[in-house]
Amino acid sequence: MRFYNIIFGALLCAFTFQGYAQNDNQTGVKYDQHKVFNPVFYPEKGNEFRTAGGAPGSKYWQNRADYKLEITLDTAKHRVDGTALITYTNNSPDALGFLWLQVEQNIYREDSRAEATSPITGGRFSNRTFTKGDEIKAIYVTKNGKTEKANYIVTDTRLQIKLKDSLKAGGSKLQIKIEYGFDVPQYGTDRMGRLLTKNGWIYEMAQWYPRMEVYDDVSGWNTMPYLGAGEFYLEYGNFDYTVTAPASLLVVGSGELLNPNEVYPATTLSRLAEARKSDKTVMIKDSTDVLRGNDHQNKPMLSWHFLCKNARDVAWAASKAFMWDAARINLPGGKTALAQSVYPVEVKSNTAWGRSTEYVKNAIELYSSQWFEYTYPVATNVAGTVGGMEYPGIVFCGSENKAAELWDVTNHEFGHNWFPMIVGSNERKYAWMDEGFNTFLNNVDTKVFNKGEYYIKQDQQKAALGLFDQNAEPIMTIPDVLQPEFLGAAAYEKPALGLTVLREQILGEQRFDYAFKTYIKRWAFKHPTPWDFFHTMDNAAGEDLSWFWNEWFFTTWKLDQGIRDITYPDGDASKGSLITVENLEEMALPVTLLIKEENGKTATIQLPVEIWQRGGFWTFHYKSTSKIISATVDPDHLLPDINPENNSFSGLPVPAGATAASVIKTYIDAIGGVEKLKNIRDLQVSSTGTIQGSEVQMVTRYRTPDMFYQQVTVPSYNNLVVNHIVVNGDNISAQQLNRAIPLDEVGKKIIKFKGKAFPELDYEKSGYLMKLDSTLKIVNGDIAYEVDINIADGARIKNFYNQKTGLKIKQVIEGPLTSVTEWGNYEGITGGIKIPFLIKTTLLGQPAEFKVKETAVNNNISVGMFQ
Known part of the structure; x- marks a missing residue:
């Protein structure tokens, strides 16, 4: 599953509440x-x-679970009902007197253990609405030709079947038949759910049948509860499953569709055959087909029959809103598979899901040639409500993703077909x-x-x-x-x-x-x-x-x-x-x-x-x-x-005559000079960066003498505001994810210091104690002066200025709000001054590189834009 640190936030643009501990005392080496x-x-x-040596031993064993699943999707009630027939093989050396299964729909119950252990502030794995979970109607066990009602108990997301006679070791089998149903949650803790689009609901179905827990040689039964963050541990087997749904829906799922002639019209079959031979993406169902709504068999309901071999799980998706395209995957052993994507018309552009199948094809081919050949006949990318989740041969990715974001999440989710789908950790x-x-x-x-x-x-x-x-x-x-x-x-x-x-x-x-x-x-x-x-x-x-x-x-x-x-x-x-x-x-x-x-x-x-x-x-x-x-x-x-500050050693002393004041003056002259900088009454800088494939936008405003505004947002998360900083005279505030950040007086001084477009203009008159380090420093291979500024007790700024150009290239802030920022690519803007168009810092624990896209100088920014 793709994990986006963005949603947890930290104070950006350079401010973070964690820092490294300086260790100036050699006797304190750890x-x-x-x-x-x-x-x-x-x-x-x-x-x-x-x-x-790390290999399976001569008597390595693992149990097996084969499934025959038959269910019906009721789109009026958003409900699934059906039966699961599980053939369980005990290959262990132990007789098993009881069996454990997972019933993970129970995580969506209001009385679930996951709900009880979710923070009141919510979160990615918290329920937003509740269902009745897995509604078990009946369970039967067939062993040695005899079928009986099972003696079972459900504990949260686990179901125990108590056997009358133990299942013998060494390959003995039994069958479990479960009649069940559940209401499909709209938000399924970011692993399944349904999304309403303008042309209908998209269903992304996972954890949709009772599944065998793993019995292994390490822990015996693995029965840890499903609470949300911890994912899955599953047995391997074959999955023969049938999904019956309204005929207007397109259904895709793990494995091979066994009855294409029964569910596809002739036109679809022809286009699909073309895609199986094409390295270029072929459109199978376009926006016109979606709007027309009649490109399906003329029946009220259809049954889609799939087979997925040697897998640990299966998932599927269904919608009448799906566009559909596909292309051939070329595998190194000479076989081929099918890459395909289904998505709503809202995201069909070539900067978004129009390239999805290209991403799927390339990811599968690259992983197959580098590590281990892909093992499933189809690789399907589904656009829906789930931000990013993986299942054998099929993945769910957020429909709002585009460009680098879509590549990132697609590449990540299909990488999971190696870990943990092939290697079953x-x-x-x-x-x-x-x-x-x-x-x-x-x-x-x-x-x-x-x-x-x-x-x-x-x-x-x-x-x-x-x-x-x-x-x-x-x-x-x-x-x-x-x-x-x-x-x-x-x-x-x-x-x-x-x-x-x-x-x-x-x-x-x-x-x-x-x-x-x-x-x-x-x-x-x-x-x-x-x-x-x-x-x-x-x-x-x-x-x-x-x-x-x-x-x-x-x-x-x-x-x-x-x-x-x-x-x-x-x-x-x-x-x-x-x-x-x-x-x-x-x-x-x-x-x-x-x-x-x-x-x-x-x-x-x-x-x-x-x-x-x-x-x-x-x-x-x-x-x-x-x-x-x-x-x-x-x-x-x-x-x-x-602590990269001690990574470089320069044998060069600072040239004679150089002082902190002279270094600062050289910098000011290099970016335009005192008079031009003083003429800048207000300045707005708009920049963009990327974190984990998601675009991040930063808007920074300055207005003399003492106003500052900075906001960082993530457009693909509904313009999520990661941080918001405002300085208006002595009124200083900082928020992250709409929560106020407590600031002491030193923290406020640091933010106020950073809130100046050209703080060097005020160094001397502000009474800051400046010191030029006696040796030249190395910053990314460049020789630089280091000027240290004490702005308060417990807060020190270290600025580094390129010896050749005079430009400021790095800043380290030590104090309650620590940060490291680097600048480059200085360019001229209106007013005859230069500013850096490249900003390197750390965003949410990840390196971030922002590039300036737009600037505005002396546009009379109103006071109302600083709040």
Whole structure:
């Protein structure tokens, strides 16, 4: 499921309430190599079910559930009724005296456990309306040819059947027949539901039948309740299911449609045959067909018969409002599948769902060629009310998505067909084993889709503040236990980054990809644990990674690498140099350094993680032949270093005569000069950025002498206001998601400071204490001056100005509202001044890059626009 951190918000534009802890005292180093390189990390040895090498053992087993489902959709009542016939096979070595099933529609009951544990403020997984849940009419058990009414009990989202005689081990079977029905909720906790469009309702149907719980060799019955955040853990089997619905509806579902000639008219069959042979998207049902409403069999009801083999679940969707297009998927083994999309006419444009099938086709083909071949005959993308949710061969994506947003959510949801649909991990316990792994796949995929059309290189140093903030929780946490605002980091972003670090910094692509593909192949259609993954990666890559698994997945340790010192033997730079790097926090990772010498020579040095096995400092000899003018740790910002301010070392002192005042004057002159800046009475800047595929818009206004306004919105979330900041003299307010942010006096001073278009004009007269650091700094490879400004007790601003251009390129705010902002691409605007058209910061724990789209100068912005 695609998780949008946007809806949880944090104060944007640079303000966040979490920051890294400065560690200026070397005696306060937290690093302890004995904790990192622990020789007894692995708790268990291999056994006959799961080997020490991470593979299924010689006696590995798993149970099986085959389903025959027959239901009817009543669109007048928004209701489903039908029967489920489950053939359950006990392959375990244990006799089973009782069986457990999931009845997840019960989450929508007013008396559900999920409702009782939902915050009163609501949330993504909270009910908005209630139903009666799964209404069980009758249950029968057939065993050894004898059918009897079942003895059962329903506890919230779980149903237990108590057997008269135990189901024997080693392949014994029984059948369970359940007669049931339920009312379809309009909002199904963002996993199912129905959406009203101008041409009719769209039904997205999931968790629509009673499902067997998993009985495995790890926990026996897995009966954790369904509360919303934790997803699913399911047995594999074949699904033979029939959906009977009004003939005007188009029905799509997991697996292969077995009776196309009975439900499609001749025109549809012809177009569908064309699509199966086409690499270009073919329209099967267009807007004209939808409006005409007669492109279906002339019957009141139709039954759509599907078969999905070797799957862990099935889902389906139905609507008379669906447009429909499709194209061929080319698989590496020579087989083909069908990519298709269904969506309402409201979103048919080529900047929105008109490209959906292209996205589906490319995602499936890329994942198949890179990792493991797609296993279903059809891949269907459904536009509806669900923001993003995955099922075998079919996904539900928000109808409002477009462009990068639609690629992002489509790519993500279909990536789930590998994790957890093919590799059947326990999502209820280990969200990171599907969401994190899949997010990693998405990042690899997006780099190459359409030559990187939607790829944006991530700055992991900026991401670090969100992934490793003071309220961080370990990845190895049950999703229902994770705080909602940290679910995105712990389940998605941090595990994905961990795999990226392994692939790019520790193992290399060749070793990582072989090991990762080995894991997928070993555990395809099986139930791996985290330890199976860890052991497989270690063994197939040939590397003991226990130190990495421990620090990255089980702890909230942070990374803070830096350069401590550079010296020269006998003080002679021609004899080489001694460079000392340091590890100040608890996490250890390899080190990459970019070194530049006075003679123009540059080199990149890579040091393995083992340099940290004997302590938190490491000195090595570098064969320089002249003085080193700069050395930078992690120059490409690939690691989540929480304190990048100590990552660079410059051997250059500030030139004689330079002062804080002279640096500030050079900057003011570079952007237009004092007089032109003072002539700016008001200024409005409109910019756009992207976070997780969603467009974010920022409007900033200034009016002299002391008015400031900034609002950040997400258009695709009904113009959700993420943050709203206003300064009007001494009246200062900040809101996020329509909630006031409490500000102390220092926080107000910081916002007021940031609320000036050109704060440098006021530095001296405002009485700020300014100090020019004695050494030049390195900022993204550029030499820069650092000017520190104390604006209040407990609040310090560090500005960095490019030595060559004089322009301000970075700012770090330390205090109750910490932030890091970088600027670039200065361009001239009305009034003869220059402003940065590129703004890099952190939004909601994610690196954000805003580009200025429009400016307005001296337009007499009214006072009413500052509220």
